Amino acid sequence: MPGMTAYFGLKEIGQPKAGETVVVSAASGAVGSVVGQLAKLWGCRAVGIAGGREKCDYVKHELGFDACLDYKAGNLRDELKAACPKGVDVYFDNVGGEILDLLLTRMNLFGRIVVCGMIAEYNATEPYRVKNLRAVLVNRLKLQGMIIFDWKDRYGEALKALAGYFAEGKLKYRESVVQGLENAPRGLMDLLNGKNFGKQLVKL
Numbered sequence: 282m283p284g285m286t287a288y289f290g291l292k293e294i295g296q297p298k299a300g301e302t303v304v305v306s307a308a309s310g311a312v313g314s315v316v317g318q319l320a321k322l323w324g325c326r327a328v329g330i331a332g333g334r335e336k337c338d339y340v341k342h343e344l345g346f347d348a349c350l351d352y353k354a355g356n357l358r359d360e361l362k363a364a365c366p367k368g369v370d371v372y373f374d375n376v377g378g379e380i381l382d383l384l385l386t387r388m389n390l391f392g393r394i395v396v397c398g399m400i401a402e403y404n405a406t407e408p409y410r411v412k413n414l415r416a417v418l419v420n421r422l423k424l425q426g427m428i429i430f431d432w433k434d435r436y437g438e439a440l441k442a443l444a445g446y447f448a449e450g451k452l453k454y455r456e457s458v459v460q461g462l463e464n465a466p467r468g469l470m471d472l473l474n475g476k477n478f479g480k481q482l483v484k485l
Contacts, residue, residue: 393422
């Protein structure tokens, strides 16, 4: 499911064109890691955002992104500007909150934002109040939510494409696995706290 979410979200909503810049948050996660790899396969510049140097190194050196920015380092605004000197054409948003707000300020004219997740909001006691929504009007942005079930009639297309990339060695994935049902709550907490790499699984 994460791979298909990345495939349809990027292809159908993001509509990337070769040479464009694609930014994805939660870039070391199950969806984000595939988004960036597909962006590269489709001729785009791929920039990830992740939490911590270990995750950023994985995204850049193992998954092949052009750059990965550590939002925990405290200088994301400057790093984003340096990594995307020509602006951002597609932003695949998995987190919402302040990072979405920042990306709104870097989007190019007629840019596309895929809203796939709101990780930053899940444990919030109050919703984040977006400050830069005016950018949607000024830059004529498309901002659309992404739920994989809307493409249920086309799952076969995505599975064929993703399996082909994987068989050719062009698509990599990673899983975080906890052992036993009794540890499932810990796995969920690790996921919500950003400790996982790729898909979080529970092995029974």
